[in-house]
Structure formats: structure tokens, C-alpha cells
Amino acid sequence: MSVFEELESEVRSYSRAWPVVFDQARGSWLHDEDGHRYLDFFTGAGALNYGHNPPVLKRALMDYLNRDGVAHSLDMFTVARRHFLTALKETILAPRNLDYRVVFPGPGGANAVEAALKLARRVTCRTTVISFTNSFHGMTLGALAVSGNAAKRAAAGVPLTHSVSLPYDGYEGGSPELLDHLIGDPGSGLDRPAAVIVETVQGEGGVQVASDHWLRALADVCRRHEVLLIVDDVQMGCGRTGPFFSFEDAGIVPDIVCLSKSISGYGLPLALTLIRPELDVWQPGEHNGTFRGVGPAFVTGAAALKAYWSGNDLEKAVRRCGERLAAALDEIAGTHNHAALTVTGRGLVAGLGFRRVSGVAGGELAARTSALAFRRGLLVETSGADGSVVKLLPPLTVTENELDQGIDILAGAVAAALRPLRP
The missing domain is CATH 3.90.1150.10 (Aspartate Aminotransferase, domain 1)
Structure with a gap:
């Protein structure tokens, strides 16, 4: 053996x-x-x-380690953290006219999703989150509650609550008009949700692709009903669909964006939850975790943004x-x-x-x-x-x-x- x-x-x-x-x-x-x-x-x-x-990321990482750069820092300020945030602002956010605050929620995509769900509920004082058929958002309990895979949900071992699943684009009945109708109908039994969480392409769900029209209609429904729109870009972000963010071609601007996986560029643990500034209502330490300051991931992440996203x-x-x-x-x-x-x-x-x-x-x-x-x-x-x-x-x-x-x-x-x- x-x-x-x-x-x-x-x-x-x-x-x-x-x-x-x-x-x-x-x-x-x-x-x-x-x-x-x-x-x-x-x-x-x-x-x-x-x-x-x-090679360009490996050189940056080796140089950082050889000079005894800070490897772990929680949310203390470091040079590596500054370089990463500066690169994110200059190469990604500013060129796209996106105004987001950055939350470092922990090492993985599920951490980014959990932070998004927690913040949406805190801001809106509402509990229900809308998700979609065949969705997958992570293996922690909150993320599982908004995931559609029956086998993964069953492994939770406890009831998964405060979520409602609706048909995704291409699924029978999958129109944002359904959400619009349910929210507006006092007989539907659906209270106004805190948020909608969506993948523009469902990777684990069988590579189901939402059309640009469907995403725009969904964003419009969320805006009219004051429901926060969360885009889970953990797998489809960082250029996987072409542009850096997978929602760019649809011309929408989510309230919250979840990133992980390739944001470090090197396979090192790093996750981001991007939030509109007015949603940043957390008090110091209200959402924290040990691995929010992995220096090597900041280094390779900054190098990746500069090397691959300074142009098109x-x-x-x-x-x-x-x-x-x-x-x-x-x-x-x-x-x-x-x-x-x-x-x-x-x-x-x-x-x-x-x-x-x-x-x-x-x-x-x-x-x-x-x-x-x-x-x-x-x-x-x-x-x-x-x-x-x-x-x-x-x-x-x-x-x-x-x-x-x-x-x-x-x-x-x-x-x-x-x-x-x-x-």
C-alpha cells in the first residue's frame, strides 16, 4: 500500500x-x-x-523569498500587499472604471463567497439569497446552500437554508422575468431577497453559459428591486472567458465580485471579495481569518497582473x-x-x-x-x-x-x- x-x-x-x-x-x-x-x-x-x-512569476517569487520578504501578515500592511493592491487598481479596476473596495476573506474561493453572502445579508438586513440550477459556489455550508448539485449538498449533513434556487439561462423557465414576478407578487411566498449569486459560465455545472442578454436582464431586475448582485468569478475570472472579468462582455457591474483560483497567478492561496464602497459597513475585525496576508501570493499576483494584463x-x-x-x-x-x-x-x-x-x-x-x-x-x-x-x-x-x-x-x-x- x-x-x-x-x-x-x-x-x-x-x-x-x-x-x-x-x-x-x-x-x-x-x-x-x-x-x-x-x-x-x-x-x-x-x-x-x-x-x-x-518564468516571470517564478523570478518574482524567488527574489521575494531570497530577500526574506514577509511570508504571512494577516491584515497588517506590507510592501507586497501594497504592490498587489496597486497592480490591481492600475491594471484592472481603473481601466474598467470599476470602483471596488477589496476584502481579503481567506485563502480560497469558498471564503470569497461566504464573505459576499455574509455582507449582503448584513447590509440589506434580509436573509434569502437567490441562486440557480446547476450552480456551484463552494463546499462550506453557506456556499453549499446556494449550490445546486444534489450530491454535494447532501454531504453537508445539515439542512441548507435561506436560499431559493431558480432556473438558469437555458433551463426550462430560466428567465429573469420569473424572479421579477416572484419578488413583485405578494402571493409568491418569496420575501425580497438580500442578493442573487450567479456564475456567468457554470464550470462545475456542465459548462452552461449565460447569454449577455440574460445577464443584463438579471442585473436590471436586481437593480429595480434593490437586490445585490453577486458574480462568482472564482473559476471564470482572471481571463478564462477572454476579458479579465467574465461579466465584462455583458456590460454589467455587479455589486460584489468573488475572485480566487488564478488571482495569485501561481496556484498559491489567495481570494478577493470586491465590494462597492457603500457596502463596506463592516467594523474592524468583524470578518477576519488567519490567512488574509499570504505574502508570496501577493507577489505572484501582482507580477501576473502586470505581465499579462497591462495590455489586451x-x-x-x-x-x-x-x-x-x-x-x-x-x-x-x-x-x-x-x-x-x-x-x-x-x-x-x-x-x-x-x-x-x-x-x-x-x-x-x-x-x-x-x-x-x-x-x-x-x-x-x-x-x-x-x-x-x-x-x-x-x-x-x-x-x-x-x-x-x-x-x-x-x-x-x-x-x-x-x-x-x-x-
């Missing part, structure tokens, strides 16, 4: 899908201890948007590669008409959806495809409530050659998974 099996909890998951021991990583590639290499279209579930060990080159590259990826997936789907594959996504997040074929469930076919891709040297995960979508998250810095390699591997894996079922 390996030390992993001996000591680690049964809760581990990714190591079951990819049962090798990884040792090194550079750019778009992971290497196991036996020397095999894998093209990474998983990127730490979106925590490594700039790939593994980007990365955004253009993501849009260009995203179009290339979507076209390739359409071609794969067209090759297997009998399987009725579906293609979804935006920018460099894409999904290839499987349906039941010859009695084999879509979730099983997606799992087969992911496993076959791994054997051929490509990491892709599955998502969706029934796991029927193969989700692709290539690094935003992926080269066109690497993208083509990954597509070729995926095409072969899909063909192999469906070959026994061809009529």
Missing part, C-alpha cells in the same frame, strides 16, 4: 482519475515521476490560468484560441452524429456533452473519454450534475500547437469511447 492510500482520506478524487505521481510541471505540461508527460487541460481546476511555473494581448489570444477550440469541438461532434454530442463554452473554457447512446449513460461515456485521454497524455475532467460533460480548461498561455495536440488526443479518445456503440 502506498503512503497515499495508507494515510489520505477516501475523499480524494482527482488522484483516482489520474493514478500517477506527478513530479514536475512547466507551462502546459505535467511530468510524472516515471518521466511521462501530460498536456494539462485541467490547470488546477482553473487555478493555473498562466500555466505551470511561469492575452485577451485577444484567449478569444482567438477559444474560437479555434470551439470549431474543433464542433468538428468532433459532427464526426459522431449518432452520439448527438453538444458543444458549449466561452473563451478557453469548453465542454463536450455526452448523451445516452445504446443504453450507455452520458456520464459513463464522458468518464471513458476522460480516462482514454489521460492514457494518451491529456488531462481533462468531467463536470455537470451527472458528470456527462468533458470540460476543457487549457492554460490561457497555451500555444496553438499545444492546443491542436490536445484536440487531436481528445478526438481520438472520443472516437475510442464511442466506437463500440456505433450503429
Whole structure:
């Protein structure tokens, strides 16, 4: 028995899908201890948007550590904290005319969501939060309460309350007019909520994409009823859909934005909750935590913002590669008409959806495809409530050659998974 099996909890998951021991990583590639290499279209579930060990970030990190920079500081002022906030303001907020205060809620995305929910309820003195079908916002209790996945909710072990789930865009009845009607109808049984929390693209929910029109209509309903709009950009922010924030193309300005995963640029723990200044009603220490000042994450985060977001080159590259990826997936789907594959996504997040074929469930076919891709040297995960979508998250810095390699591997894996079922 390996030390992993001996000591680690049964809760581990990714190591079951990819049962090798990884040792090194550079750019778009992971290497196991036996020397095999894998093209990474998983990127730490979106925590490594700039790939593994980007040289410009690694240099900044090593320089900081070599000079004994502050590693941990809670919410004390540090030079690293100043540099990060300055970079965030100058490269992201000011160019987009966004006026947000920055909350450092803790190390992960669920921390950012919990802070957003807590603040929304405190500001409005209301308790209900509206979420959507197939949503996922984290594994802590508040975040689970506004998540739609039944299996993850069941693992909470306690009732999850003070939330109401409505249909997402594309789901039957999924129109913001429903929320408008429910809030305005005294017979609906729905009290005016504190907030609405939404992902513009539901990554864990099967790469479901909300249209710009739907998002604008939702923002309008929230504004008219004085309900706070929270955008969970933990996985889709930091350029995953093209622009830095995934809501930019829709032209909306959320009241609260949750960021984590790739905000540090290097896979180091860091999360932000961005709030409109007038919502900053907390008293000192009213919402705190130990890991609010991870110096190395500030350093790599600032370096990433300056290196990748001082212009619009990365955004253009993501849009260009995203179009290339979507076209390739359409071609794969067209090759297997009998399987009725579906293609979804935006920018460099894409999904290839499987349906039941010859009695084999879509979730099983997606799992087969992911496993076959791994054997051929490509990491892709599955998502969706029934796991029927193969989700692709290539690094935003992926080269066109690497993208083509990954597509070729995926095409072969899909063909192999469906070959026994061809009529």
C-alpha cells in the first residue's frame, strides 16, 4: 500500500482519475515521476490560468523569498500587499472604471463567497439569497446552500437554508422575468431577497453559459428591486472567458465580485471579495481569518497582473484560441452524429456533452473519454450534475500547437469511447 492510500482520506478524487505521481510541471505540461508527460487541460481546476511555473512569476517569487520578504501578515500592511493592491487598481479596476473596495476573506474561493453572502445579508438586513440550477459556489455550508448539485449538498449533513434556487439561462423557465414576478407578487411566498449569486459560465455545472442578454436582464431586475448582485468569478475570472472579468462582455457591474483560483497567478492561496464602497459597513475585525496576508501570493499576483494584463494581448489570444477550440469541438461532434454530442463554452473554457447512446449513460461515456485521454497524455475532467460533460480548461498561455495536440488526443479518445456503440 502506498503512503497515499495508507494515510489520505477516501475523499480524494482527482488522484483516482489520474493514478500517477506527478513530479514536475512547466507551462502546459505535467511530468510524472516515471518521466511521462501530460498536456494539462485541467490547470488546477482553473487555478493555473498562466500555466505551470511561469518564468516571470517564478523570478518574482524567488527574489521575494531570497530577500526574506514577509511570508504571512494577516491584515497588517506590507510592501507586497501594497504592490498587489496597486497592480490591481492600475491594471484592472481603473481601466474598467470599476470602483471596488477589496476584502481579503481567506485563502480560497469558498471564503470569497461566504464573505459576499455574509455582507449582503448584513447590509440589506434580509436573509434569502437567490441562486440557480446547476450552480456551484463552494463546499462550506453557506456556499453549499446556494449550490445546486444534489450530491454535494447532501454531504453537508445539515439542512441548507435561506436560499431559493431558480432556473438558469437555458433551463426550462430560466428567465429573469420569473424572479421579477416572484419578488413583485405578494402571493409568491418569496420575501425580497438580500442578493442573487450567479456564475456567468457554470464550470462545475456542465459548462452552461449565460447569454449577455440574460445577464443584463438579471442585473436590471436586481437593480429595480434593490437586490445585490453577486458574480462568482472564482473559476471564470482572471481571463478564462477572454476579458479579465467574465461579466465584462455583458456590460454589467455587479455589486460584489468573488475572485480566487488564478488571482495569485501561481496556484498559491489567495481570494478577493470586491465590494462597492457603500457596502463596506463592516467594523474592524468583524470578518477576519488567519490567512488574509499570504505574502508570496501577493507577489505572484501582482507580477501576473502586470505581465499579462497591462495590455489586451492575452485577451485577444484567449478569444482567438477559444474560437479555434470551439470549431474543433464542433468538428468532433459532427464526426459522431449518432452520439448527438453538444458543444458549449466561452473563451478557453469548453465542454463536450455526452448523451445516452445504446443504453450507455452520458456520464459513463464522458468518464471513458476522460480516462482514454489521460492514457494518451491529456488531462481533462468531467463536470455537470451527472458528470456527462468533458470540460476543457487549457492554460490561457497555451500555444496553438499545444492546443491542436490536445484536440487531436481528445478526438481520438472520443472516437475510442464511442466506437463500440456505433450503429
